[in-house]
Amino acid sequence: xxxxxxxxxxxxxxxxxxxxxxxxxxxxxxxxxxxxxxxxxxxxxxxxxxxxxxxxxxxxxxxxxxxxxxxxxxxxxxxxxxxxxxxxxxxxxxxxxxxxxxxxxxxxxxxxxxxxxxxxxxxxxxxxxxxxxxxxxxxxxxxxxxxxxxxxxxxxxxxxxxxxxxxxxxxxxxxxxxxxxxxxxxxxxxxxxxxxxxxxxxxxxxxxxxxxxxxxxxxxxxxxxxxxxxxxxxxxxxxxxxxxxxxxxxxxxxxxxxxxxxxxxxxxxxxxxxxxxxxxxxxxxxxxxxxxxxxxxxxxxxxxxxxxxxxxxxxxxxxxxxxxxxxxxxxxxxxxxxxxxxxxxxxxxxxxxxxxxxxxxxxxxxxxxxxxxxxxxxxxxxxxxxxxxxxxxxxxxxxxxxxxxxxxxxxxxxxxxxxxxxxxxxxxxxxxxxxxxxxxxxxxxxxxxxxxxxxxxxxxxxxxxxxxxxxxxxxxxxxx
Numbered sequence: 001x002x003x004x005x006x007x008x009x010x011x012x013x014x015x016x017x018x019x020x021x022x023x024x025x026x027x028x029x030x031x032x033x034x035x036x037x038x039x040x041x042x043x044x045x046x047x048x049x050x051x052x053x054x055x056x057x058x059x060x061x062x063x064x065x066x067x068x069x070x071x072x073x074x075x076x077x078x079x080x081x082x083x084x085x086x087x088x089x090x091x092x093x094x095x096x097x098x099x100x101x102x103x104x105x106x107x108x109x110x111x112x113x114x115x116x117x118x119x120x121x122x123x124x125x126x127x128x129x130x131x132x133x134x135x136x137x138x139x140x141x142x143x144x145x146x147x148x149x150x151x152x153x154x155x156x157x158x159x160x161x162x163x164x165x166x167x168x169x170x171x172x173x174x175x176x177x178x179x180x181x182x183x184x185x186x187x188x189x190x191x192x193x194x195x196x197x198x199x200x201x202x203x204x205x206x207x208x209x210x211x212x213x214x215x216x217x218x219x220x221x222x223x224x225x226x227x228x229x230x231x232x233x234x235x236x237x238x239x240x241x242x243x244x245x246x247x248x249x250x251x252x253x254x255x256x257x258x259x260x261x262x263x264x265x266x267x268x269x270x271x272x273x274x275x276x277x278x279x280x281x282x283x284x285x286x287x288x289x290x291x292x293x294x295x296x297x298x299x300x301x302x303x304x305x306x307x308x309x310x311x312x313x314x315x316x317x318x319x320x321x322x323x324x325x326x327x328x329x330x331x332x333x334x335x336x337x338x339x340x341x342x343x344x345x346x347x348x349x350x351x352x353x354x355x356x357x358x359x360x361x362x363x364x365x366x367x368x369x370x371x372x373x374x375x376x377x378x379x380x381x382x383x384x385x386x387x388x389x390x391x392x393x394x395x396x397x398x399x400x401x402x403x404x405x406x407x408x409x410x411x412x413x414x415x416x417x418x419x420x421x422x423x424x425x426x427x428x429x430x431x432x433x434x435x436x437x438x439x440x441x442x443x444x445x446x447x448x449x450x451x452x453x454x455x456x457x458x459x460x461x462x463x464x465x466x467x468x469x470x471x472x473x474x475x476x477x478x479x480x
Contacts, residue, residue: 001041003252004206005472011038012256019260024183028157031260035162039126042166046124049089054159056085057134058152061141065148075142082138090131094123098332125478126166128329130159132291137173139295146173154180161262163253167246167477169267169287176262184261194258196442196457200431201251203460203468208424209244209476210469212237215420220392223402226417228409231402233421235385238392240425243271245476246285254441266441270432275376276354277346280384288326297322316351320344330391335399339390346383 001008015034019027040047060082067075137158140146149155158177164170219226219234226234247268254264267287274280281289301318305311320341327340363372386403393399434443444456 001038002472002474003249003256004202004475007041016259020186025153027184028153028180031162032153032157032160035157035160035165038162039160039165042125043122046127049093049124049127050130050160052089053086053130053134054156057082057138057159058149058155061138061148062150064138064141065150079138079142083135086131086135086138090127093127095328095332129168129170130165132170132288134159136170136291136295137177140173146177149173149177149181151181161257163257163260164264167249167253167475168285169250169253169265170291171265171287175265179262186259186261190258190261193442194255196444197251197255197258199255199457199460199464200442201248201253201255203464204244204248204251204428204431205475206248207460207464207468208427209241209248210471210473211467212241212244212420212424213469213473215417216241216392219417220394220398220402223405223409226405226409226415227412228406229411230415230417231406231409232385233417235389235392235402235406236381236425237417237421239381239385239388240421240428242388242391242476243268244424244428249475249477270436272381272429273377273432273436274380275373277343277350277380277383280380281343281347288329292322292326296325316348319347319351323347333395335390335393335396338396338399339387342387342390343384346387 001011011034015030018030022030036047036050039050060078064075064078067078137146137149141148149158154177157180158171158173161171161176161180216234216238219231219237223231250264250267254266257264265287267285269283269286271280271283274283297318300321301314304314304317308314321344323340323344324337325340327336327338327343330336330339389402390396390399393402431443435441438445438447444453446453448456
C-alpha cells in the first residue's frame with residue numbers, strides 16, 4: 001500500500017479512529033494487525049519473512065537476557081544465529097542472483113563456464129529496512145545497551161510498525177520500543193505538527209519528485225537528444241527527485257506516526273546545504289548512515305587497529321568498506337557498488353585534504369571572502385550528483401556513456417531540463433532554507449504572521465492539487 005495511493009487515506013482514517021477509541025494494550029494489538037494488513041496489501045506471501053525475523057530475534061534476545069556474565073560463549077552463539085538468519089534471508093532474496101552472475105562472469109575468462117541455477121526471485125518490499133532494524137536490536141541487547149523486550153506484541157509492533165515499515169527510518173529500539181511500551185497521548189500540537197509534516201511530505205513526493213520524473217527518465221533514456229550541460233542538469237534533477245521522493249516518504253511517515261503519539265527519528269536534515277561530503281552523509285538518510293557507522297564502521301576500525309596499530313590506514317580501510325557496503329545495500333548491482341566506492345573515495349580524500357596546512361590556509365582565505373560556505377555546498381552537491389549517475393543509470397556502462405556525454409556534449413541551448421531544474425530545485429531549496437534558519441522541521445512555523453503562514457501552506461496545497469502528478473507513482477526506495 002502506497003502512502004500516495006487513494007486507498008491509504010481510507011485505511012489510515014479507519015485505523016486512527018479505532019486507535020483513539022482503544023486503551024494502550026489494545027492499541028498496540030490493533031496497530032500490529034493494521035501493520036500486517038498494510039504489508040500484506042503489497043504481497044501477503046512475504047508476511048512469513050516478517051514473522052521469521054520477528055520471532056527469531058525476539059526469542060534470541062530473550063535468551064540473551066537469561067545469560068549470566070559467565071555465559072559469554074552462549075551469547076556469542078545466539079548472536080551468530082540471529083545475524084546468520086537475518087543476513088541469510090536478506091542475502092538470498094536480494095543478492096542470490098547477483099552473486100551467481102558475478103561469479104560466472106569472473107571465472108568465464110579462465111575457460112570455466114559453470115551453469116548455475118538462477119531463480120526468479122521477487123524482492124520483498126522493505127526487507128532491507130526491517131532486517132537492519134531487528135539486527136540493531138539484537139546487537140544492542142548483546143552489548144548490554146538495551147533491555148530485552150519481554151512482550152511479543154510490543155516487539156512485533158517495533159518490527160512491523162507500518163509508517164516506517166516499507167522505507168524507514170531504520171529505528172533504534174531505544175527510541176521506539178519505550179514509546180510502544182508506555183501509554184500515549186495525542187495532543188493538539190501533535191495533531192497540527194503531524195498534519196504539517198504530512199502535507200510537506202506529499203508536496204515533496206507528488207509535486208516535486210513525481211513532477212520531475214518524466215524529464216529525468218527522458219534524459220537517461222535518450223541522452224543523445226540533449227547537450228552536455230542539459231544532461232548535467234538532468235543529473236541534478238534526479239538528485240532533486242530522489243530527495244523529494246525519499247524525504248517526502250519520511251515526512252509522511254513521521255507525520256502519520258505523530259498522530260498516533262509516536263515520534264520517529266529525523267532521517268533528513270537539509271542535506272543540500274552541506275559544505276562537505278562528510279556533513280552530507282550526516283544529513284542524508286541519517287538512520288542508515290548512523291546504523292552503518294555504529295554497527296559496522298566503528299567495530300571494524302577498532303578491530304583493525306587492535307590487530308595492526310595503524311590508526312590512519314585502518315580509518316580509511318574501514319571508511320571505504322562501509323561505503324561499499326552502503327552502496328551494495330541500495331541494490332544488487334555493481335553500479336551501486338561503484339556509487340558507494342566513489343562516495344568512500346571522496347570521504348577519504350576529504351579527510352586527508354582537511355588535515356593539510358595548505359587547505360587550512362585556503363579555507364581562511366575563502367572565509368575572508370565569505371565564499372567558503374557557497375563553494376563547499378556547490379562542490380558537495382556536484383560530486384554527489386555525478387556519483388548519482390551510477391545510481392540512476394541502468395548499468396555501469398550506461399553511466400559511463402552518460403558521463404562522457406556530459407563532458408563532450410557541449411551546449412545545445414536552453415530546454416525544458418533547465419527550466420525544471422531551476423523551478424523544482426528552487427522549491428526544494430526554499431523549503432530547506434526556511435527550515436534551517438528557523439531550526440524547524442517545517443517551513444512555516446508559529447513565528448510567522450498567521451495570514452502569511454496560511455498563504456504559504458495554501459500555495460503548497462494549490463501546487464500539489466492542481467499541478468502535481470495525478471498518476472500514483474511508487475516510492476523509489478521501495479525497491480531497496
